[in-house]
Amino acid sequence: MSATGIGASVRRKEDQRFITGKGHYTDDISRPGQAHAYFVRSPHAHATVRGIDTAAASAKPGVLAILTGAQLAADKIGNLICGWMIHSKDGSPMNMAPHPALAAGKVNHAGDAVAVVIAETLAQARDASEAVKVDYQVLPAVVDPAKAQAKGAPQIHEGAPNNTIYQWEIGDSAAAEAVFKSAKHVATVDLINNRLVPNALEPRAALAEYDDGADSLTLWNTSQNPHVARLVISAFVGMAPEHKLRVIAPDVGGGFGSKIFIYPEEVVCLWAARKVGRPVKWTADRSEAFLTDCHGRDHVTHAELALDDNGRITGMRVKTIANLGAYMSTFSSAVPTYLYATLLSGQYEIPMIHCAVDAVYTNTVPVDAYRGAGRPEATFVVERLIEVAARQLGLDPAELRRRNFVKTFPYQTVVASLYDAGDYNASMKKAMDIHDVKGFGKRRRVSARSGKLRGLGYSTYIEACGVAPSAVVGSLGAGVGLWESAEVRVNPAGTVEVLTGCHAHGQGHETTFAQLVSERLGIPIEQVSVVHGDTDKVQFGMGTYGSRSGAVGMSAIAKALDKVEAKAKKIAAHLLEAAEADIVFQDGKFTVAGTDKSLAFGEVALGAYVAHKFPTGEIEPGLKEGAFYDPTNFTFPAGCHICEIEIDQDTGRTEIVAWTAVDDFGVVINPMIVEGQVHGGIAQGVGQALLEGAVYDADGQLVSGSFMDYAMPHAENFPSIKVDTTVTKCPSNPLGIKGCGEAGAIAAPAAVINAITDAVGHENVTMPATAQVVWAAVRKAKAVRAAA
Amino acid sequence: MAMNMSGEYQLAAPPETVWEKLNDAETLKASIPGCEQLDKVSDTEFQAVATVKIGPVKARFKGKVHLTDLNPPHSYRISGEGEGGVAGFAKGGAMVALAPKDGGTLLSYNVEAQIGGKLAQLGQRLVNGAAKKVADDFFKNFAAAVNPLG
Numbered sequence: 018m019s020a021t022g023i024g025a026s027v028r029r030k031e032d033q034r035f036i037t038g039k040g041h042y043t044d045d046i047s048r049p050g051q052a053h054a055y056f057v058r059s060p061h062a063h064a065t066v067r068g069i070d071t072a073a074a075s076a077k078p079g080v081l082a083i084l085t086g087a088q089l090a091a092d093k094i095g096n097l098i099c100g101w102m103i104h105s106k107d108g109s110p111m112n113m114a115p116h117p118a119l120a121a122g123k124v125n126h127a128g129d130a131v132a133v134v135i136a137e138t139l140a141q142a143r144d145a146s147e148a149v150k151v152d153y154q155v156l157p158a159v160v161d162p163a164k165a166q167a168k169g170a171p172q173i174h175e176g177a178p179n180n181t182i183y184q185w186e187i188g189d190s191a192a193a194e195a196v197f198k199s200a201k202h203v204a205t206v207d208l209i210n211n212r213l214v215p216n217a218l219e220p221r222a223a224l225a226e227y228d229d230g231a232d233s234l235t236l237w238n239t240s241q242n243p244h245v246a247r248l249v250i251s252a253f254v255g256m257a258p259e260h261k262l263r264v265i266a267p268d269v270g271g272g273f274g275s276k277i278f279i280y281p282e283e284v285v286c287l288w289a290a291r292k293v294g295r296p297v298k299w300t301a302d303r304s305e306a307f308l309t310d311c312h313g314r315d316h317v318t319h320a321e322l323a324l325d326d327n328g329r330i331t332g333m334r335v336k337t338i339a340n341l342g343a344y345m346s347t348f349s350s351a352v353p354t355y356l357y358a359t360l361l362s363g364q365y366e367i368p369m370i371h372c373a374v375d376a377v378y379t380n381t382v383p384v385d386a387y388r389g390a391g392r393p394e395a396t397f398v399v400e401r402l403i404e405v406a407a408r409q410l411g412l413d414p415a416e417l418r419r420r421n422f423v424k425t426f427p428y429q430t431v432v433a434s435l436y437d438a439g440d441y442n443a444s445m446k447k448a449m450d451i452h453d454v455k456g457f458g459k460r461r462r463v464s465a466r467s468g469k470l471r472g473l474g475y476s477t478y479i480e481a482c483g484v485a486p487s488a489v490v491g492s493l494g495a496g497v498g499l500w501e502s503a504e505v506r507v508n509p510a511g512t513v514e515v516l517t518g519c520h521a522h523g524q525g526h527e528t529t530f531a532q533l534v535s536e537r538l539g540i541p542i543e544q545v546s547v548v549h550g551d552t553d554k555v556q557f558g559m560g561t562y563g564s565r566s567g568a569v570g571m572s573a574i575a576k577a578l579d580k581v582e583a584k585a586k587k588i589a590a591h592l593l594e595a596a597e598a599d600i601v602f603q604d605g606k607f608t609v610a611g612t613d614k615s616l617a618f619g620e621v622a623l624g625a626y627v628a629h630k631f632p633t634g635e636i637e638p639g640l641k642e643g644a645f646y647d648p649t650n651f652t653f654p655a656g657c658h659i660c661e662i663e664i665d666q667d668t669g670r671t672e673i674v675a676w677t678a679v680d681d682f683g684v685v686i687n688p689m690i691v692e693g694q695v696h697g698g699i700a701q702g703v704g705q706a707l708l709e710g711a712v713y714d715a716d717g718q719l720v721s722g723s724f725m726d727y728a729m730p731h732a733e734n735f736p737s738i739k740v741d742t743t744v745t746k747c748p749s750n751p752l753g754i755k756g757c758g759e760a761g762a763i764a765a766p767a768a769v770i771n772a773i774t775d776a777v778g779h780e781n782v783t784m785p786a787t788a789q790v791v792w793a794a795v796r797k798a799k800a801v802r803a804a805a
Numbered sequence: 806m807a808m809n810m811s812g813e814y815q816l817a818a819p820p821e822t823v824w825e826k827l828n829d830a831e832t833l834k835a836s837i838p839g840c841e842q843l844d845k846v847s848d849t850e851f852q853a854v855a856t857v858k859i860g861p862v863k864a865r866f867k868g869k870v871h872l873t874d875l876n877p878p879h880s881y882r883i884s885g886e887g888e889g890g891v892a893g894f895a896k897g898g899a900m901v902a903l904a905p906k907d908g909g910t911l912l913s914y915n916v917e918a919q920i921g922g923k924l925a926q927l928g929q930r931l932v933n934g935a936a937k938k939v940a941d942d943f944f945k946n947f948a949a950a951v952n953p954l955g
Contacts, residue, residue, distance in 0.1 A: 057891070058891075058922075060893040060894050060921045060922025060923070060925075061894075061921055061922075062921075127921065127922065127925075127926075143891075146890075146891055147890040147891055148890075304923065304926060304927065307926065308926065714806040714807070714925070715807070716806060716807070716919060716921065718806045718920075718921050718922075718925035718926065718929075719925070719926055720806055720925060720926070720929045722925070722926030722927060723926065723927050725927070725930065726929070726930065
């Protein structure tokens with residue numbers, strides 16, 4: 018391993034810029050003549066818009082234009098789309114309702130935009146928006162996914178009877194029925210996977226500019242995938258053809274999935290910029306972010322696990338209602354289906370699984386992928402079921418897991434996933450050793466002496482990252498392929514630019530991607546720069562989400578580096594006057610085997626561009642190679658998290674006193690960055706388990722719409738987290754990488770709730786397990802024990 | 806979000822006087838905190854403009870006030886809805902009942918109200934307290950207006 022190669026904990030190159038305020042975010046960018054957009058948003062969750070009177074507002078100072086949905090439709094600006102087709106079990110396609118960027122005659126959630134004011138300054142736009150008169154006819158609203166399909170529930174979209182988007186299933190329900198009829202033991206859970214607000218540090222923003230000379234548009238936006246944004250805005254919204262639309266996603270301050278999607282505001286800014294003839298900027302304030310960023314999770318689930326007398330799992334049945342909100346966001350349909358049910362086998366051999374998922378519309382902001390996207394929901398189901406089953410059977414929860422672990426690979430689950438490599442017992446054993454699980458009984462007694470309840474919870478999770486190959490996702494309904502692209506440009510003096518279709522918004526690609534180049538070309542990482550996020554610079558790419566950048570994005574870079582090396586060897590052979598077969602490339606040097614004749618990488622690069630010493634009819638001058646890489650399978654990171662908590666019985670306050678995470682991410686590029694990702698994921702998972710919850714009241718008002726009412730995790734909520742790894746190489750990509758970005762958020766909720774229910778002795782603890790929830794559970798458990 | 810509130814006030818004037826004042830635009834305007842304008846459209850309908858501040862949200866509400874279920878001098882229902890622009894909306898009503906007591910009048914009320922938009926998003930923890938204060942201020946002002954000595 019070199020000092021800056023694969024496996025080195027290199028300090029992040031980008032951090033100097035970020036922590037000294039030198040980053041360039043969308044809102045930092047201003048264009049000459051720039052105007053500002055302010056959106057008029059519905060205060061009602063569900064209403065008909067009878068009319069919009071803009072006369073008074075138009076006369077306000079500084080106003081350039083006030084645009085509405087009617088004008089958007091008149092200009093033939095198309096709807097936003099969901100790009101993943103899901104078919105119901107009866108074969109019918111999902112009911113995708115129209116989603117115009119400005120409401121067309123009807124609003125479907127509080128915060129739905131009905132008009133936009135474009136003015137010289139933001140203050141003027143905001144002031145004028147006060148004078149826009151919207152005549153609403155308020156309609157009854159539905160917000161609870163469990164009530165959306167009820168008879169008499171308000172109907173949100175004409176084409177979606179009973180607010181049902183699809184009724185999807187995987188597995189054979191009759192066969193599952195038979196398994197459960199003959200089951201010796203059945204464990205049952207009823208779970209609500211709470212709705213979450215992503216809350217990236219940087220709110221969403223868009224700046225659009227129209228060049229009437231070139232008839233082209235440029236959009237700067239907070240996107241995790243600028244090429245996908247360009248594709249959707251071109252091909253579906255119809256704003257401009259792709260070669261006339263440049264999308265630049267500069268530094269982006271956190272995404273967690275919420276910035277994958279194509280949102281109304283960026284469409285409106287582009288349209289307005291062309292209409293007004295001025296650059297138009299919009300930056301969400303925090304209140305808008307709460308109301309309009311896609312939320313995450315929001316499942317209601319009933320699940321059962323069947324077991325035999327030996328504690329072997331014989332089957333699983335799951336019924337989930339998934340709330341997708343008022344409109345289908347870009348990838349929303351895939352989250353509660355192919356990113357959820359395909360992981361329900363967990364780390365276990367389960368011979369029969371049936372899962373039925375109903376996706377519904379409600380009068381809430383759209384729900385789409387959020388860190389983990391479907392996999393945290395699946396893990397919560399599986400890991401709560403196995404914990405409850407172990408308690409019912411009187412078995413040690415680690416022992417029940419061990420008995421059912423998948424032990425031979427590859428393993429084909431009954432829910433379509435093909436697990437390629439893993440050693441689940443190794444990660445659990447290592448976690449148990451590090452955590453000192455053996456000493457837990459003693460620690461529990463010590464806690465009891467001070468009146469506290471202590472609990473320990475496991476989560477042996479699995480996830481699927483680097484969703485691929487493209488042919489498979491296509492057959493499952495994806496509207497795009499999920500390969501990745503790379504271009505490696507070697508400059509004449511030997512520095513390297515890597516152009517990637519991935520996008521960094523906190524992941525540290527500028528460092529880790531450079532580490533790969535450093536490892537392969539033997540040059541220091543300072544000589545490597547990573548270019549991303551601009552459709553004019555980078556060849557088409559699919560962006561960053563689902564922990565795909567390492568497994569898919571870096572594999573594309575590795576493939577391009579193979580081509581660079583192959584060509585450089587040819588050139589080196591000419592420069593060194595040797596046969597190509599005799600050239601060895603190692604540690605950044607091209608050497609003629611068995612001699613001391615060698616050239617440094619930079620010398621060969623220069624030779625490639627000077628092109629004096631090789632036949633340019635056979636070998637083209639220059640040294641630049643591109644690659645598109647499509648993996649052969651998903652990757653399957655897995656691991657074991659152990660959470661230990663203490664509960665104050667009088668207040669119900671839960672304190673996490675110890676946390677151990679042992680993950681198998683395959684080959685690790687930068688252990689420090691991986692540890693940071695694990696920490697961040699756990700923090701968000703603990704946030705979901707203990708603190709966070711997006712709450713709509715029955716009228717559809719978001720009452721947890723600010724940080725006064727939406728609790729984010731703080732440093733004080735965490736002990737020092739012990740992070741370690743086990744390694745089985747991923748066989749489906751050349752680097753053996755699995756991905757680490759979501760693991761913590763996937764593992765953590767089940768670990769926390771398993772620990773709390775262990776301490777309390779009562780299984781019904783809902784998330785977020787606030788002090789009030791836990792206090793009530795402690796009381797309930799005591800009452801049950803007293804009655805027994 | 807929905808909100809419910811009820812209370813009682815002992816007033817020094819007899820029910821007939823209280824009833825008269827409850828139907829008098831000038832008295833109501835002077836009593837409603839933040840009320841800038843209250844114009845009588847008919848005997849049972851008013852146009853109102855009032856400024857309300859709840860937590861971080863300050864809004865000028867414009868709306869209509871209706872009087873229904875009139876049973877003089879015993880009870881009526883006063884209801885209204887107002888639009889506060891980007892701050893959101895408020896709508897609701899109060900059942901107001903008068904009963905003779907201790908030589909004066911016991912006024913009891915039962916409010917049901919709904920708010921939405923930014924008011925609900927940012928101010929919901931503060932709304933009940935703010936509404937209680939508005940009600941208290943109103944009845945303090947109203948009591949002064951109907952006090953025969955005042």
